[in-house]
Amino acid sequence: DTAVSQTPKYLVTQMGNDKSIKCEQNLGHDTMYWYKQDSKKFLKIMFSYNNKELIINETVPNRFSPKSPDKAHLNLHINSLELGDSAVYFCASSQEFRQGDEKLFFGSGTQLSVL
Amino acid sequence: AQTVTQSQPEMSVQEAETVTLSCTYDTSESDYYLFWYKQPPSRQMILVIRQEAYKQQNATENRFSVNFQKAAKSFSLKISDSQLGDAAMYFCAYYIYNQGGKLIFGQGTELSVKP
Numbered sequence: 001d002t003a004v005s006q007t008p009k010y011l012v013t014q015m016g017n018d019k020s021i022k023c024e025q026n027l028g029h030d031t032m033y034w035y036k037q038d039s040k041k042f043l044k045i046m047f048s049y050n051n052k053e054l055i056i057n058e059t060v061p062n063r064f065s066p067k068s069p070d071k072a073h074l075n076l077h078i079n080s081l082e083l084g085d086s087a088v089y090f091c092a093s094s095q096e097f098r099q100g101d102e103k104l105f106f107g108s109g110t111q112l113s114v115l
Numbered sequence: 116a117q118t119v120t121q122s123q124p125e126m127s128v129q130e131a132e133t134v135t136l137s138c139t140y141d142t143s144e145s146d147y148y149l150f151w152y153k154q155p156p157s158r159q160m161i162l163v164i165r166q167e168a169y170k171q172q173n174a175t176e177n178r179f180s181v182n183f184q185k186a187a188k189s190f191s192l193k194i195s196d197s198q199l200g201d202a203a204m205y206f207c208a209y210y211i212y213n214q215g216g217k218l219i220f221g222q223g224t225e226l227s228v229k230p
Contacts, residue, residue: 031216041154041204043220055215090160097216102148104218106160 003027006091006107013081014115021076021110023091030096031055032074033104034066037088046089049074050096078112086114117142119209121221128197129229135182136192136224138207144168148210149183149190150218155203163205166190194226202228 006023013019025032033056034046048056052068063079078085091107119140128134140149151163166174166183173181178195194201207221 033217041223043206045217045219048215048217050215056217058217088158092160092218097148097210097212102210103150103162103165106152109158109160111158 004091004093004105004107006089006110008110009108010111010113012113012115015081015083017081018077018079019081019112020078021089021091021112023074023076023107025072025091025093025105027093027105028095029093029105030071031094032068032071033092033094034074034076035090035092035106037090037109039087043090047074047076081112081114083114086112088112117144117209117211117219119207119219119221121205121207121224123224124222125225125227127227127229128194128201130197130199132197133193133195134197134226136194136205136207136226138190138192138221140188140190140207140209140221142188142209142211144211144213146212149181150208150210151179151181151190151192152206152208152220153201153203154206154223155200160206164192197228199228199230202226 004025031050033048047066049068065077068074088109092104094104147168149166153161164176182191204223208218
């Protein structure tokens with residue numbers, strides 16, 4: 001069973017469209033994250049949620065809206081897509097740190113291409 | 116601001132040889148975690164090794180070991196007996212508790228392994 005699964009793996013769309021990426025984890029973790037990997041492979045955090053509550057919003061444009069219906073799911077909705085949004089988006093999860101075996105588990109990524 | 120620096124954009128090693136990837140970080144925290152993640156062409160983020168800052172003993176995982184120098188804020192990764200499957204992008208990362216808890220990544224080092 002995949003620990004952190006995100007769909008779709010590839011997403012090609014036109015500028016101005018709205019799209020969503022879904023993420024689910026079956027590890028029982030309380031914390032989930034969205035990371036963006038740009039064309040130079042640099043990874044930067046966008047959001048984190050702990051038990052459905054937004055914890056980190058790292059100066060991401062308002063066009064990006066995360067939604068966590070429960071602690072096992074964290075979806076990312078993007079409005080009015082722009083060329084600069086083209087990147088690989090990773091979902092990740094972790095249990096709360098300082099409780100042992102601290103590490104982030106990553107999904108396989110969604111490669112978003114905006115044309 | 117917390118930063119992670121990997122000064123080697125690319126490294127190359129002969130199969131069966133040993134290679135060391137460098138990483139330095141900047142923080143005023145005393146309690147944190149350090150990680151090395153591997154990203155092969157499949158795009159999957161794979162945890163290689165992690166180190167708790169309060170532990171003086173260097174972490175090891177089979178052929179992978181770290182040299183953790185807390186005072187120098189240095190966290191290098193040594194890969195022994197390099198294999199073709201080790202070819203990947205390697206990211207050093209630092210987990211900070213403040214501001215909600217997040218993993219901050221370095222720029223990455225692209226490792227190639229020559230047969």
